Structures are given as structure tokens and as C-alpha cells.
Amino acid sequence: MDVRHATHPDEIAKMTDEELRARFVISDLFEAGRLTVVYSHEDRMVLGGVQPVPGTTLTLENYPELRAEFFCQRRELAVTALSGSGTVTVDGTEYELAYMGALYIGRGAREITFAAATADTRFFLSSAVSETAHPTTLVPAADALTTQTGEQEHANRRTVRKHIHEDGVSSSQLVLGITAPETGNVWNSMPPHTHDRRTEVYVYFDLAENERVFHFMGLPGHTRHLVLKDGDVVISPAWSMHFGVGTTNYSFLWVMAGENQSFADMDQIAVPQI
Numbered sequence: 001m002d003v004r005h006a007t008h009p010d011e012i013a014k015m016t017d018e019e020l021r022a023r024f025v026i027s028d029l030f031e032a033g034r035l036t037v038v039y040s041h042e043d044r045m046v047l048g049g050v051q052p053v054p055g056t057t058l059t060l061e062n063y064p065e066l067r068a069e070f071f072c073q074r075r076e077l078a079v080t081a082l083s084g085s086g087t088v089t090v091d092g093t094e095y096e097l098a099y100m101g102a103l104y105i106g107r108g109a110r111e112i113t114f115a116a117a118t119a120d121t122r123f124f125l126s127s128a129v130s131e132t133a134h135p136t137t138l139v140p141a142a143d144a145l146t147t148q149t150g151e152q153e154h155a156n157r158r159t160v161r162k163h164i165h166e167d168g169v170s171s172s173q174l175v176l177g178i179t180a181p182e183t184g185n186v187w188n189s190m191p192p193h194t195h196d197r198r199t200e201v202y203v204y205f206d207l208a209e210n211e212r213v214f215h216f217m218g219l220p221g222h223t224r225h226l227v228l229k230d231g232d233v234v235i236s237p238a239w240s241m242h243f244g245v246g247t248t249n250y251s252f253l254w255v256m257a258g259e260n261q262s263f264a265d266m267d268q269i270a271v272p273q274i
């Protein structure tokens with residue numbers, strides 16, 4: 001299991017571009033026939049990619065770094081379909097997971113397997129430490145809490161879908177959703193914000209091969225940028241701004257863990273302060 005250590009904000013000004021990517025970007029999470037996970041010390045999130053080959057299954061293993069009897073012994077897990085569709089089986093119960101849907105799996109689940117219905121199926125895994133066993137619950141895309149935000153004149157009109165959140169599916173720490181700028185809109189999370197109480201992870205997807213997202217991180221007045229492609233994951237420590245602009249529109253999954261689960265708990269940063 002690849003382990004990413006936590007970062008002090010002073011460190012990023014001195015990092016080379018390669019060091020910045022090695023610390024914050026996960027670029028190789030999706031590979032046909034593989035389940036790959038990364039452990040981040042930022043709020044102890046585990047992030048993973050699963051790309052089963054149709055007709056086969058992949059199983060979530062226990063990893064020695066967790067010092068647990070099984071993966072979800074002390075953890076909750078969200079599985080989200082970024083493309084395609086398939087089946088997630090949790091202790092013998094099958095859940096059909098389709099594009100942009102999420103499955104919340106509570107602490108205590110022992111056997112978790114993945115199967116794809118189509119060759120393009122990619123499931124993203126996000127996990128946080130959990131003190132309580134919340135019920136395993138499927139949230140199809142149509143059941144997510146959906147709102148529109150942004151303005152065309154700022155090229156940031158976008159649909160925000162919340163799958164796991166304070167007023168919906170209950171969890172210990174995870175808050176998760178998917179945001180998609182509309183056609184002709186390219187900015188996300190504008191104006192930017194921080195939330196020193198939660199780490200946030202973005203996964204960019206629905207991005208054609210020759211398109212890119214320029215993702216910004218850092219403290220106000222000290223931004224760095226990362227050029228990301230389809231399927232790339234970026235970890236934002238709690239102190240970091242996290243916003244991006246695409247060469248076209250795209251979708252991104254966002255998932256948070258930390259001190260609270262309040263989506264509205266954000267410290268807004270005015271554009272001139274960036």
C-alpha cells in the first residue's frame with residue numbers, strides 16, 4: 001500500500017513540481033483487473049481504484065498497515081461508480097452500482113467484492129476511520145441531493161450532487177458528492193474556500209484524453225498548480241484551497257473526512273486574495 005504522509009503548509013513553497021505531485025496526486029489508481037489503494041495520513045483517509053474485468057471479481061483485502069483483522073474493522077467505506085456499472089457484494093448482499101451512484105458501507109463489513117457489468121467500469125473507494133456502525137446504503141445518482149450553483153458570466157455554472165452528507169445517508173466522517181460544470185463552464189469551487197477541519201480529496205473524471213484540469217492548491221497568496229488528467233486524484237490537506245479550471249467541462253468526485261461533516265463549514269476566500 002502506497003503511504004502518503006501529512007504536509008505542513010510551509011513545505012509546499014520549496015517543493016519541486018515532481019515532489020508536489022508525489023505528495024498530493026495519485027495518477028495510477030485505475031488499471032484493468034486491479035484494485036489499488038493509497039493510505040493518506042491526512043485524516044487517515046484510504047483512497048482506492050477498482051477496475052474489474054467483466055466476468056471476474058476483485059476483493060478488498062486487509063492491509064498490514066491497518067493492523068486490523070479486516071479492512072472495515074474500524075473503517076467506513078464509500079464506493080462510487082465513475083464510469084460503467086457493476087455489482088458490489090457486501091457480506092453476501094449484492095448492490096447494483098451504476099454511473100455516478102455511491103454505496104456507503106458501514107464499519108464491520110467483512111467481505112467486499114467488486115464485479116463489472118461493462119469493460120469501462122471504474123469504482124472509486126474512499127474510506128475513513130469510523131467509531132460507529134452506520135447502515136450500508138445505496139445512493140443511486142437520482143437519489144443524490146442535487147443543487148445548481150455558479151454563474152455563466154464566471155464560467156462556473158455547475159451541478160452539485162451530495163450522496164453522503166449530514167442530512168442524508170449517515171456516516172461517521174465521510175461526506176461525499178459529485179460536481180459537474182455545465183457545457184461551456186470550466187471553473188469548480190469558485191470562489192475558493194478552505195475548511196481547516198476537514199481534508200478533501202477530488203477525483204477528476206468524464207475528461208477526454210486530450211483535455212486537462214489545472215487544479216490549484218495552497219494558502220491564499222501562495223498557490224501552486226497541478227495539471228491533472230482523467231482519473232487523477234488530488235489530496236487537499238485541511239489548510240489548502242482546492243479549486244480548478246478545465247480546458248473543457250468535466251465531472252469531479254469530492255470526499256471529505258475530519259472534525260465535522262458540515263458542508264457549509266467553509267472559510268471563503270475572495271478572488272483578489274487568491
Ligand SMILES: O=C(O)C(=O)C[C@H](O)C(=O)CO
Pocket residue numbers: 158160178179188189190195200242254266
Ligand atoms: O464546485 C464546488 O463548489 C464544489 O463541488 C465544492 C466541493 O464540494 C468542496 O470543495 C466542498 O468543500
